[in-house]
Amino acid sequence: MNWQGLDGTHVPLYLARSVDETPDLVEGEPLSDPLETFLADQEIVGRLHEPPIVLSIPDLIETDEDWMTRRQEFDLVLLDEALPERMRQYPPQSRARFYANWSYIEGLRSEELSRANRRAESSALRAEALGALALTLLGRQPELTDPIWKTILKTQHHDVYCFGATVLKDKTIGWLREAETAATRLAGSTAWAIISQVDHASGVGQPVIVFNTVPHAQKALLELEAEIADPLVVDNRGTSLPNEAVTLEDGTTRVRFVVETVGFGYQTYWVRSGGEQATVGEHNGPLTFENEFYRATLQTSGAELLGSESIQANQLAAMDSTGLSPSSRELHLRER
Numbered sequence: 048m049n050w051q052g053l054d055g056t057h058v059p060l061y062l063a064r065s066v067d068e069t070p071d072l073v074e075g076e077p078l079s080d081p082l083e084t085f086l087a088d089q090e091i092v093g094r095l096h097e098p099p100i101v102l103s104i105p106d107l108i109e110t111d112e113d114w115m116t117r118r119q120e121f122d123l124v125l126l127d128e129a130l131p132e133r134m135r136q137y138p139p140q141s142r143a144r145f146y147a148n149w150s151y152i153e154g155l156r157s158e159e160l161s162r163a164n165r166r167a168e169s170s171a172l173r174a175e176a177l178g179a180l181a182l183t184l185l186g187r188q189p190e191l192t193d194p195i196w197k198t199i200l201k202t203q204h205h206d207v208y209c210f211g212a213t214v215l216k217d218k219t220i221g222w223l224r225e226a227e228t229a230a231t232r233l234a235g236s237t238a239w240a241i242i243s244q245v246d247h248a249s250g251v252g253q254p255v256i257v258f259n260t261v262p263h264a265q266k267a268l269l270e271l272e273a274e275i276a277d278p279l280v281v282d283n284r285g286t287s288l289p290n291e292a293v294t295l296e297d298g299t300t301r302v303r304f305v306v307e308t309v310g311f312g313y314q315t316y317w318v319r320s321g322g323e324q325a326t327v328g329e330h331n332g333p334l335t336f337e338n339e340f341y342r343a344t345l346q347t348s349g350a351e352l353l354g355s356e357s358i359q360a361n362q363l364a365a366m367d368s369t370g371l372s373p374s375s376r377e378l379h380l381r382e383r
Contacts, residue, residue, distance in 0.1 A: 100129055154210030163223040170230035171195045176260035177237040187240055190233055198226040252319025259308035269306045272299045279322035280304045283315050
């Protein structure tokens with residue numbers, strides 16, 4: 048049996064459930080041997096036709112000679128070695144899908160803890176990816192991220208995720224923020240080491256270096272501020288790109304444009320003068336915004352701003368596959 052996650056990860060289901068090492072007690076005496084009970088259950092459901100790989104986690108259980116004697120018919124192996132060998136002998140024959148419908152993190156600030164952990168891990172992975180890129184391009188030895196990961200792993204203790212550990216959660220969130228800051232600082236110094244060696248002579252204007260630290264190509268909206276009233280954005284082929292320019296209160300211009308980057312690499316863009324300067328004017332009648340995903344129309348009606356939004360036909364099947372029901376809806380926003 049082989050499980051495939053939403054991100055494409057494959058997990059082999061060769062492992063029997065863990066043996067509960069804690070015996071049931073009656074007046075302080077063990078009612079039955081947990082291992083014998085487990086094996087009897089597995090025999091009934093027909094899972095012992097081939098020697099199973101059984102996970103045994105003797106948490107707070109004394110592993111004395113008696114414990115070893117009751118397991119003398121078993122080969123004590125390391126999972127990292129036994130599982131690949133079993134997969135080689137018996138390749139997966141079928142697939143299964145399953146999901147977890149709840150999170151173990153409970154109690155106050157649990158969502159904040161989860162998000163802090165995610166940011167810290169993502170920052171550490173970004174720092175490592177940039178370090179590998181700098182090693183490939185410049186021969187620059189990457190800096191160690193072990194202290195960052197040790198901090199992150201320290202925060203993933205059972206007692207932290209417990210619903211009642213409010214004080215410990217507070218300390219942990221602080222540690223995760225420190226780990227995120229350290230990883231971000233490390234990623235920044237590595238990025239600057241690469242940028243300092245990039246040849247900018249082929250373009251005119253202010254160069255913008257965009258890094259992609261994942262192995263697949265990406266497209267994203269980039270926002271930056273420039274001291275140019277009429278920005279023009281050009282890619283490395285000399286092609287001008289559509290952009291949105293908005294003049295801010297301090298006189299600078301907020302520039303937005305879509306960037307495309309190759310997997311695990313970087314892309315250079317240039318921002319210079321020569322584009323269309325943003326203007327402010329009045330528009331009478333409905334105003335429609337449309338792209339490949341949706342169409343939105345705005346129109347005024349008295350003191351209200353009415354909006355309708357509809358999903359494009361070519362997106363309906365994709366939304367149906369996620370279980371969402373496509374629909375059109377109207378927005379009523381009071382003018383202020």
